Amino acid sequence: MGAGASDLVVEEAAVPGLGDMPELCAAEVLLRLGAPDICRLARLNRAFRSAGAADFVWEAKLPENYGYLMGFVDGGEDEQGGQGKRRSAVGKKDVYARLAKAVRFDDGKREFWLEKSTGMVCMALSSKALVITGIDDRRYWVHMPTTESRFHSVAYLQQIWWFEVVGETDFRFPAGTYSLYFRLRLGKPASKHSGGRRGCGTDKSNGSIHGWDRKPVRFQLSTSDGQNAVSQRYLDDEPGSWVLYHAGDFVASEHGRPVRLKFSMAQIDCTHTKGGLCVDSVLVYPKGVHTEEVVVRD
Structure with missing residues (x-):
């Protein structure tokens, strides 16, 4: 036993x-x-x-063009360039970790990063990377420092008749479907020196926010391979909240070719003025991935 x-x-x-x-x-x-x-x-x-x-x-988790993406980290954009040997010596886990952090380029006005759970590319363009009608005239627009932007600065519209914001980018997105958004807010943001307190001008009743209920804003998106999207939307969300306005979707092919994106938002009815709007950035996310309230097109 x-x-x-x-x-x-x-x-x-x-x-x-x-x-x-x-x-x-x-x-x-x-x-x-x-x-x-x-x-x-x-x-x-x-x-x-x-x-x-x-x-x-x-x-297996990295996008197929990770060599091209690492070129921005190394200071170049050619995955076959002189930095290739040093890059290949870095472990792939380290490559993933680096690309999962924001990679700034274009003098810090643009950045991209890998969405951690999917390994797909996200991109952000600051307001300073966009062409904004009247931006150099302080009667219309001012650049405001703020803690509420990943770029620490937004373009704030005081008042204007002709409102137009245009941008473009040329980038090799990994194959997949992507959504493009404008990140906007009615009312001034919190400043860097306000200790997180909301700025003034967040109440429609004070007149700072005006003109957006008269006519809708027109959003447009086009690509170099013929994809197009057009939509209209009234900017009538709650003042003081950042919202992603959906401009459209596009598909990046599996051939690894650069995609030239052109996009805009405009409200050019000159019968009335518009004001009290913050333009923070344009964001490109893999379709279905986003972290803030999204307004889809009508």
């Missing part, structure tokens, strides 16, 4: 646990997960930790 109990103990001790999982099996599990879950499982045991550092796991 004692020998039988001893045999039972030996058999129980021989049963393998999760920590005995081969590294390749752990890697097969990680290949089916997003980056945040890979990092969580890597803390579980040695097999997942080792697999979670493997280049082939992270390369």
